[in-house]
Amino acid sequence: MKPNHTDAFCQNFFIKGGDFNNAGSVSSKVKDILNDIGIDSDIIRRTAIASYEAEMNVVMYARKAEFKLRLTPASIHIIVDDEGLGISDIEAAMKEGYSTATAEMREMGFGAGMGLPNIKRNADEFKISSVPEEGTTLEIVIHLN
Amino acid sequence: MEQYYHSLRIDKDKCTGHMKCMRVCPTQAIRVKNGIAEISEERCIDCGECITACPTGAIVPLTDPFGELSKFRHTVALSSPSLYAQFGREILPSKILAGLKKLGFDDSFDLATTCGEVSLAIHAYLEEYKGPRPIISNACPTVVRLLQVRYPSLIEHITPLEIPRELAAREIKKKKSKQYGLKEKEIGTFYITPCPAKMISIRQPAEKKRSHLDGAISISDIYGPVLYAMENIEKDRFRTTLEGMCILGISWAVSGGICRSLELRNSLSVSGITEVMKVFDDIERGRLRHIDFVEAHSCPHGCVGGSLTVENLYTSYNKIRKLIETLEIEQVSVCADYAKVIKRYQEDYFLKAGKLKPRPIKPFGEDLSVAIRKRKEKDKIYAELPQIDCGACGSPTCMTFAEDVVNGEAVLSDCIIKKNQLRKKGKRMKLSQIRKKLGLQTLAAPDVPDPDITGGYTSDLLSDVMAHSKPGNLWITLQTHQNIIAVAKLKDLAGIIIVNSRQPDPETLEKAESEKILLLGCEDSAYRISARLFNLNPSED
Numbered sequence: 001m002k003p004n005h006t007d008a009f010c011q012n013f014f015i016k017g018g019d020f021n022n023a024g025s026v027s028s029k030v031k032d033i034l035n036d037i038g039i040d041s042d043i044i045r046r047t048a049i050a051s052y053e054a055e056m057n058v059v060m061y062a063r064k065a066e067f068k069l070r071l072t073p074a075s076i077h078i079i080v081d082d083e084g085l086g087i088s089d090i091e092a093a094m095k096e097g098y099s100t101a102t103a104e105m106r107e108m109g110f111g112a113g114m115g116l117p118n119i120k121r122n123a124d125e126f127k128i129s130s131v132p133e134e135g136t137t138l139e140i141v142i143h144l145n
Numbered sequence: 146m147e148q149y150y151h152s153l154r155i156d157k158d159k160c161t162g163h164m165k166c167m168r169v170c171p172t173q174a175i176r177v178k179n180g181i182a183e184i185s186e187e188r189c190i191d192c193g194e195c196i197t198a199c200p201t202g203a204i205v206p207l208t209d210p211f212g213e214l215s216k217f218r219h220t221v222a223l224s225s226p227s228l229y230a231q232f233g234r235e236i237l238p239s240k241i242l243a244g245l246k247k248l249g250f251d252d253s254f255d256l257a258t259t260c261g262e263v264s265l266a267i268h269a270y271l272e273e274y275k276g277p278r279p280i281i282s283n284a285c286p287t288v289v290r291l292l293q294v295r296y297p298s299l300i301e302h303i304t305p306l307e308i309p310r311e312l313a314a315r316e317i318k319k320k321k322s323k324q325y326g327l328k329e330k331e332i333g334t335f336y337i338t339p340c341p342a343k344m345i346s347i348r349q350p351a352e353k354k355r356s357h358l359d360g361a362i363s364i365s366d367i368y369g370p371v372l373y374a375m376e377n378i379e380k381d382r383f384r385t386t387l388e389g390m391c392i393l394g395i396s397w398a399v400s401g402g403i404c405r406s407l408e409l410r411n412s413l414s415v416s417g418i419t420e421v422m423k424v425f426d427d428i429e430r431g432r433l434r435h436i437d438f439v440e441a442h443s444c445p446h447g448c449v450g451g452s453l454t455v456e457n458l459y460t461s462y463n464k465i466r467k468l469i470e471t472l473e474i475e476q477v478s479v480c481a482d483y484a485k486v487i488k489r490y491q492e493d494y495f496l497k498a499g500k501l502k503p504r505p506i507k508p509f510g511e512d513l514s515v516a517i518r519k520r521k522e523k524d525k526i527y528a529e530l531p532q533i534d535c536g537a538c539g540s541p542t543c544m545t546f547a548e549d550v551v552n553g554e555a556v557l558s559d560c561i562i563k564k565n566q567l568r569k570k571g572k573r574m575k576l577s578q579i580r581k582k583l584g585l586q587t588l589a590a591p592d593v594p595d596p597d598i599t600g601g602y603t604s605d606l607l608s609d610v611m612a613h614s615k616p617g618n619l620w621i622t623l624q625t626h627q628n629i630i631a632v633a634k635l636k637d638l639a640g641i642i643i644v645n646s647r648q649p650d651p652e653t654l655e656k657a658e659s660e661k662i663l664l665l666g667c668e669d670s671a672y673r674i675s676a677r678l679f680n681l682n683p684s685e686d
Contacts, residue, residue: 009517011524028426035295036523036548037516038507045298045429052430073513118431144513 009037013067015058017084020108023059026067027052030078037071043142046122047076050140053115054080060105061085062135075124078140086132094120094128152191152207152341152348155182159203166195166204167541171418172294176549177539187506190290191342192418192443193452206341206453209360214249217333217359219325221317222250223310226257226398227339227448228364229468230461232372238390238468240375243383247374248367250335254317257394259309261481264393264406266306266495269487271409271437279413279428279436280304282403286346287443288421289501293351296425297503302439307497309397310336310343311350314357336361339451340444352499363453391481392472399465400447403440414440416447508548523547531562573597574681576639579619580665582681583674585642588649589657589664596639603675607632614638619678621671625649630656630664639663642678644671 011033013026030051034044051067058065062084070077087093094116101111120126125141162180174188175195182203184195196204214220222245229238238255245253271280281302283289292299314334321332336343338361347356396402400416413436415424421441427433444450449461456464489495509516527547538559540546549555558564577595580587599617604610605624614620616637622629623644630653633641640663643649649657649664657664667674 007514007517009521024426024430027430031426031429033520035505036508037513037520038505038509038511039513041297041300041503041505048298048429049431052432071517073517 007072009033009069009071011069013069015055015062015065015067015080015082017058017061017063017065017082019059023056024052026055030069033069033071034076039076039144043076043144047078047142050119050122050142051078053118054078054138054140056110057115057136057138058082058084060101060110065135073144075144076140076142078138080138080140081135082137083135086134086136087128087130088132090128090130151184151186151189152344153184153189153193153196154205154207155184156203156205157181159201161201161203163200164536164539165198165200167539168536169194169198170541171422172291173541173545175541176554177536188294190287190294190443191345192287192291193341194418196341196452206344206363208338208341208344208363208366208453209335211249211362211366213360214333214335218327218331219251219321220249220333220335221321222246222248222253222362223256223313223317223334223336223358224253225310225337225339225343225364225448226260226395226465227451227454227461228337229395230398230449230464231364231368231454231456232375234464234467236375237383237387238395239383239386240378241371243378244371244375245337245367247378248370252321254313255390255394256309256313257391257397258481259313259316260394260397261391261406262394262486262489263306263309263312263495264397264403265481265483265486266490267304267403267438268407268409269490270304270306270495271407277302278434279411279439281428282438282440283497284308284397284403284440285342285442285444285448286351287340287342287418288441289346289351290342290504291418291421291443292425293501293504294506295422296429297505299425299428300501300503302428303501305497306495308346309394311357311497312495318357333359335359337364337367338362339364339448339454341453342443350499352497352501354499364451365453365455368455387468387472387475390468390472392469393481395465395468395472398448399462400442400445401440402447402465404438407438409437411436412438412440414442416442416450417445418443508552519551522551526550526557529563530560533562535561537561573599576619576663579678579681583667583677585665585667587664588643588666589654590661593640593661593663598639601675601678602638603671605671611636621675621678623647623671625653627653627656629653630660630662633662634660640665642667642674644669644674 015026027048031048062082065080065082068079092098096117097113099111099113105111123140124143127139130136160181162177164177166182167175167177172188172190174185176183196206242253283303317334318329318332322329336358344361347358347361350356393406396405401414404412404414415421446458446462450458509519527544530543532543534542538546540549550557575595576598579598598619599615602614602618603621605622610632614636617639619640619642620638621642625647629641642665646668
């Protein structure tokens, strides 16, 4: 059963690819919202990590993305839909340590190949689909109970 | 809701509602209501930023007065290393400690020694630690409070080792009671503090256990007396060298000092509450897992920047640095005995009793669906606000104001900009409401219909009223002759208010009845009644 619409908090954010100056701002806002609503701290931490990694993937590998947050008393639902390079080998990308980051990104401390595995580890449900040269869609669900 | 003790109090007589405190508060804990600042107990983390910001000295730190000393049989002053930084370079710590004794303490204790021991203990702890990194220092009580309130998920990162002042107080009580045959509670241990936050960590330790310290005296209170006392100390009462000073511990007074003493490859130090929050945000996102230890101080440059210090923080920062350099050059040995510390560490001597619990603020209560609904409302209200964070409403930001409105602690019209907009497109009031609210006396034609009032017009020149009043206006005038009824009729005015308790002519009353024009009277002057009407009826005319 779908939760009553009035019980859902929905907000969409825009993430710009390559914008390292503002990288992390969307996941910060998501964290503030969860804090305000009084979500359990462990769930906030997991959501913060998952949404930060998802945001950074967009900043590094995509032109732009829409980050959709939907929060109900039962779950946190995040969809990140980007337009960008896409992933040709999802299975490889899900392995820890696999990375296509450039030397510059690594210098900034990114691209350790932990992003997607980290999201998966912190999510209760995780779906990924991608079309190379078009974009990637992530779906992250974290249960509240 | 649990009661939280705080080390700050607002002196209502001194507070002039400058709002400076409200703007600097990092946790948005201050609101200014009716011109007086109020602190939310739940949100306050005792950082003391407001004390420094207040131009009228209305925020009073609740430290202990000297008089407390007389409650104990034996008293010991525990000096924070930051106290040494308050005096000129030629005044050595040993002389300052002697000064404290001269002031009336039975003994004075150099906390740098214990700080050094704790440094070694942290080092040992880090070597065997396997949990999530980085470990966060607990030396600054404000930082611990900040973590409890804003970063509850990072609580497990806080070092479980006891802080030096507590360890020292525990040890002193044990030792002195044995030495003098007294009970532990007869030994008074007083911390000389650079900030008010240490005061709450004594009155209400974050782990909810009694502190070993009996009180805290602020550096700013004791500075003058110590300075004076030091002038009268005989030369032989203190050492004139740095012998016995613990180089590891001295550095605890400044930001980066603990990291320095740990000699770690991957450590990080940060100071100033907003900077600290940036680092904690990164830890929470899992960005700093490669760092072993984070030393965070709420005050800029560490404890020397505390709000209860006397000396300019840059001067005192340098004094500590020079002290460390001198100790290095003179090769004064590190005083903490490594073997002894390790042995004690293994016996859990350094372990903190009690467990730190998170203390998250839940502005919208416990019920998730209610909280979600209120959070949505907050966004909706925020979208309508000017978003300039002017603070004139008494809340620090438009965002916090929106939250206050949702929680019923403020009303939309507290926003001065919003109030004007509301006034502009304001709903019109009924004539009957206005009559009731202004307490107007009915002089003639009471049974007219009850139209919406479009505004008011105040003038005694009939031609002016003919030219500028608008249909549905209430006309305020001192004229009482019958021509006013004709004007009101021609212009479709809602009624006439006659000011200064003037009585209309009998013909006027008669005409008002026959033309069905409402005549009202009041004691007020035209100026006063206009102002009252304007405030009452938020309309543009």
